[in-house]
């Protein structure tokens with residue numbers, strides 16, 4: 515894949531975008547699936563093109579684990595979304611369905627000692643990081659047996675033992691936390707890596723630019739994963755930024771940028787693997803942009819009935835479904851049979867039933883615990 519001066523390309527695109535009449539601009543920016551991985555690099559921050567190395571490719575065990583992670587995320591999410599809309603789960607849930615390959619491919623490289631920061635769309639990140647269904651559902655139900663004792667809920671769920679530094683209701687809130695954790699890892703001379711997930715919308719936030727700038731400056735063991743699903747709430751990417759590829763911004767931070775097909779778990783696994791290895795070995799941060807898509811609305815399954823994207827667009831992306839396509843690939847590779855794949859789905863569904871029952875039967879936190887773990891400065 516050809517290297518290109520990202521700065522020039524971005525500037526050209528910005529000029530081209532200005533010249534286009536609004537209708538044409540919208541049509542041009544219609545969310546299209548990417549089919550190939552591309553590396554963006556500058557003279558200052560060169561990066562080698564990630565190439566498939568068949569000999570050292572993922573083992574059968576790794577492939578099966580990534581498949582399991584994706585199935586666990588999807589089933590967890592579908593059930594959570596339904597329960598939210600049935601009024602059993604309070605608050606708003608932002609579902610990750612469609613984007614599973616990103617979390618599964620990245621997390622496959624991380625141990626519990628490595629940390630992540632998540633987003634408002636964060637259940638998939640925690641599931642892939644090793645989160646268990648029971649304390650996750652209990653947290654969503656607001657019960658004391660949840661990961662945060664029922665006080666965090668969907669958008670503030672965290673678990674330090676798993677290195678999950680937190681989902682975040684503040685768009686762009688995660689990267690500065692990840693940068694700080696990476697600074698701590700470097701300062702303490704650990705070999706841990708911190709990965710920060712954020713969306714295309716979040717990529718416009720000042721907090722993201724500041725975190726990326728400092729991470730590159732100090733060559734921190736940090737990886738920035740932009741989950742570009744083409745929308746920030748109901749605003750298409752073309753209406754919230756003048757660039758098409760968020761990875762173009764990497765050169766401005768002084769780090770390599772990589773674009774990867776976020777619907778292909780193997781591609782994500784490879785690209786994330788290189789970036790994480792570089793970070794672990796003192797090579798500093800990378801911006802990995804995963805082109806992906808959320809199947810459901812911004813919030814929940816039924817959503818709010820906003821007309822901001824076409825059914826055809828959704829269907830086009832669903833044809834590239836990360837799980838279905840990977841399952842076909844697993845069978846072609848002789849790694850799993852259809853029967854074994856079905857058994858994975860069945861087991862995940864029965865684990866979910868058990869976890870929902872557990873969450874339902876768990877108590878709410880006691881009123882006396884209301885101010886536990888609440889930190890404040892000053893008199894009180």
Ligand SMILES: Cc1ncc(C[n+]2csc(CCOP(=O)(O)OP(=O)(O)O)c2C)c(N)n1
Pocket residue numbers: 634635683684685686712713714715716717743745746747812
């Ligand atoms: C600082 C801040 N601004 C605005 C919002 C409202 N908000 C919630 S989600 C969202 C869109 C985020 O888009 P993106 O980062 O692409 O993530 P996605 O929802 O697509 O996964 C916005 C604007 C917020 N929660 N925090």
Ligand SMILES: [Mg+2]
Pocket residue numbers: 713714715741742743744745746747
């Ligand atoms: Mg988005």
